[in-house]
Structure formats: C-alpha cells, structure tokens
Amino acid sequence: MDATATVDEPGTDALADLLDGPRARGAFLLRATFTPPWSVLVRDRAPLTLMALTHGEAWLTGSDGAALRLRPGDVAIARGPDAYTVGGDPATPVQAVIHPGQRCTTPDGESLTERMTFGFRAWGNDPDGSTVLLIGTYGLRGAVTGRLLAALPPLLVLPGDAAGAFAAPLAALLDAEIRRDEPGQDVVLDRLLDVVLIAVLRAWFARPGAAPPGWxxxxxxxxxxxxxxxxxxxxxxxxxxxxxxxxxxxxxxxxxxxxxxxxxxxxxxxxxxxxxxxxxxxxxxxxxxxxxxxxxxxxxxxxxxxxxxxxxxxxxxxxxxxxxxxx
Structure with a gap:
C-alpha cells in the first residue's frame, strides 16, 4: 500500500474480509422438496448452512429444543457444529439423518442416498412436494470465519419482510440456478450463495434491537x-x-x-x-x-x-x- 494513501481510499471492510477468506468454494447446494410429515436431523458439523424457504412451511429446532418457524420468503442460518432438526412440524419423529460429508441415513443407519435423491441437486421425500427449501452449506472451516460465527446464534430466522430488498430476488435467482447444469455452474452457485449470505447478514445485524459485534x-x-x-x-x-x-x-x-x-x-x-x-x-x-x-x-x-x-x-x-x- 502506498504510504501516502489516505483513509478515504477504498479499502476492505470487516464483513467483506470475513466472507472473502473462506468463502464458498464448492459449497454443497440442493433444492429439497417435501410432502408432510417430514423431519431431518442435521449432524454434518458444517460451520454454516443457509436455508431459504420458497414454498410451504418448515420448523428449525435446536439442540435446546427451541423451535423457529419458517414461512415462504424467510431465510435461516444454522451455525455449526451443533446438530439441529428441520421438518414440517417440530413434533414429527426424525426420518433422516445428515452426517458429515452429506451422507444421509435413517436413524438406524440405513442409507437413504438413492431413495431421497431425485436428480441433479434435487433431494427430499417427494419430487413434487409442496414444501421447497433451498439449502447452501459452507463446508470449509476457517479461523477468519470464526469471528463471524461467534457473532451469530446457533439458529436464526430472518423473516422475508426483514431480509432486505435484495434477498427475495436473490433467492429466486438461486432457485433457478440451482437446477441448471451449465459450464462453470458450481462457481456461479458459490458466488450467488455468498451474495445471498451477505444480504442476510447485513439485514440481521441492522434489524431493530440487534446487537452486532463490535467490529x-x-x-x-x-x-x-x-x-x-x-x-x-x-x-x-x-x-x-x-x-x-x-x-x-x-x-x-x-x-x-x-x-x-x-x-x-x-x-x-x-x-x-x-x-x-x-x-x-x-x-x-x-x-x-x-x-x-x-x-x-x-x-x-x-x-x-x-x-x-x-x-x-x-x-x-x-x-x-x-x-x-x-x-
């Protein structure tokens, strides 16, 4: 950096730096469709997972038993490594378990990979299910991300009307792109996931009564x-x-x-x-x-x-x- 530079010159802000380090690289993305009753226990220990509900209803339940409701347009973030459950109703027994490496089994350990995979980035219990959940999982663990993760609760849900002006169209674009198989598509999805995450985090930290980190x-x-x-x-x-x-x-x-x-x-x-x-x-x-x-x-x-x-x-x-x- 030029020693004569001033503080008014363009720089890198803290949030951008946190996301520009271990940002999405080969993130795990899929479009999950379900017909009730359904319930999935997530034990993948991923550092961060973003979920956008486009149709239907879903509930996130943390390890403490507290349940958060998702409606169409809502976006949720799960901060690892704690396990959590996502389902159509908090009372529904777990039907599938996601393990590290995105391996999927029944609660008894029987593989569900073939049974719940419908095609390219398509997963769930019914390909025509009324509940549609877009899921993007950051698999990398980086210490810079640790500063960001420490500022977030284990589970958060940002209502659609509070997710910022860009969240809804970005989620719609992610829904369209996640079903495409074009050259360079993985890179497109990684970058799009980053943009959705940034939009959600900015809206989360800016909401009334928020307590964003000091930095x-x-x-x-x-x-x-x-x-x-x-x-x-x-x-x-x-x-x-x-x-x-x-x-x-x-x-x-x-x-x-x-x-x-x-x-x-x-x-x-x-x-x-x-x-x-x-x-x-x-x-x-x-x-x-x-x-x-x-x-x-x-x-x-x-x-x-x-x-x-x-x-x-x-x-x-x-x-x-x-x-x-x-x-």
Whole structure:
C-alpha cells in the first residue's frame, strides 16, 4: 500500500474480509422438496448452512429444543457444529439423518442416498412436494470465519419482510440456478450463495434491537471505521497505533481509547487476531509454505509466526494444517 494513501481510499471492510477468506468454494447446494410429515436431523458439523424457504412451511429446532418457524420468503442460518432438526412440524419423529460429508441415513443407519435423491441437486421425500427449501452449506472451516460465527446464534430466522430488498430476488435467482447444469455452474452457485449470505447478514445485524459485534458497529465510525479498513486491506503492513491514529486524524491516545471501546480490544490485539486468523485460512486452504504464509500475514520469520500461532491456537501451524487435532 502506498504510504501516502489516505483513509478515504477504498479499502476492505470487516464483513467483506470475513466472507472473502473462506468463502464458498464448492459449497454443497440442493433444492429439497417435501410432502408432510417430514423431519431431518442435521449432524454434518458444517460451520454454516443457509436455508431459504420458497414454498410451504418448515420448523428449525435446536439442540435446546427451541423451535423457529419458517414461512415462504424467510431465510435461516444454522451455525455449526451443533446438530439441529428441520421438518414440517417440530413434533414429527426424525426420518433422516445428515452426517458429515452429506451422507444421509435413517436413524438406524440405513442409507437413504438413492431413495431421497431425485436428480441433479434435487433431494427430499417427494419430487413434487409442496414444501421447497433451498439449502447452501459452507463446508470449509476457517479461523477468519470464526469471528463471524461467534457473532451469530446457533439458529436464526430472518423473516422475508426483514431480509432486505435484495434477498427475495436473490433467492429466486438461486432457485433457478440451482437446477441448471451449465459450464462453470458450481462457481456461479458459490458466488450467488455468498451474495445471498451477505444480504442476510447485513439485514440481521441492522434489524431493530440487534446487537452486532463490535467490529461490525465500528465499521461505521468516522475514526475507527477507516482504520479497520486499512488493517483488513493490508494486514501484513507493520502498522503502529501512532500511524493508524494519524491516518484517522486523531491523537494516539484518543484513537486507542475509541478503538478499544468500539471493537472490544486494542488495535494491535485486533491486528494480531486478524493476522493469525488469515494464517489459519492459508494453512488449511492453500499449500503455501510456512515462510510464505508468515510473509503474507506480516510476520518476519516462520518461527515468529509459529510461536504466535501456537500461543493463540494451542497447536503448531503444521498440526493445524494436517488436521491432526480437532478444530
């Protein structure tokens, strides 16, 4: 980044950065159709699943037994790894179980893959069912996403009239595209799923009485917001509190107080978390060397990154990359 750049230049906001890291890549998408009674227990441990109901009625029931109703136009998000049930009625016994890797069985373990698959991205208990649910599952686990997931409840339902002006047409477009089999269709669906998710998250955080995370609220602050965009746009830069304060047009002390008050942690602590989260993504999602990862996220040596990474995650970068320890 040019050292003469100002805080008014375009940058990367926190929400965009969280979704631009481990964004949808080969996401699992399908169009599910059901005729009541139906009930599916989801135990796939996916980090995030988006569901849009276009026809009929559905209920989401969490591990605590609380049930949320979905009507046509509503959009729901399930945050993993906790299990949940989706069905036509909370009282309906579970008929199918979704396991990691999207393997589907009866509660007794009998495979239901062939019985409940009707065609390309088509699934359910009746191909002509009156209930239609569009489902998009993010299969990747990334530490940057962890900041976003921590800001969400295990289950949420956003009513259609609160989902924002773009949610309904986007869901309709997703419904049309999910049934197509064209060249590059997986990429089209990944990007479309990202856009739907962003629209839903913006509407969720903006709803009356919402309690969005500090980093999201701070994005709109005239002093802290530009500093956050600078950090997300170039986390490898050797930022200092003094430089960020100067770029934001505030004194060092005033900037540090304002940043910590809005975001919930000091500027350098936030930057360290951002760097280590991006390092975790690069370790899991790329084959870049540890030296290359360290350089990209602002650490001078692999040893320095390893020391900080193990302090934060409890495991070495190599252990994290190989998945030899649980997430």
């Amino acid at each position: 999201y609220r701070a994005h709109g602050d005239p002093v802290v917001g530009p500093a956050l965009r600078l950090l997300h746009a170039d986390p490898s830069r050797p930022w200092t509190v003094a430089e960020l304060a100067a770029r934001a047009g505030a004194s060092r002390a005033a900037f540090a107080r304002r940043f910590a008050g809005l975001v919930g942690e000091p500027p350098m602590a936030y930057l360290t978390g951002l760097r280590l989260a991006q390092a975790a993504d690069l370790l899991r999602e790329t084959d870049a060397t540890l030296e290359a990862v360290a350089r990209r996220v602002g650490y001078g040596t692999p040893f320095a990154l390893s020391t900080a990474f193990k302090r934060a995650h409890g495991v070495s970068p190599q252990e994290y990359r190989t998945g030899s320890v649980p997430d």
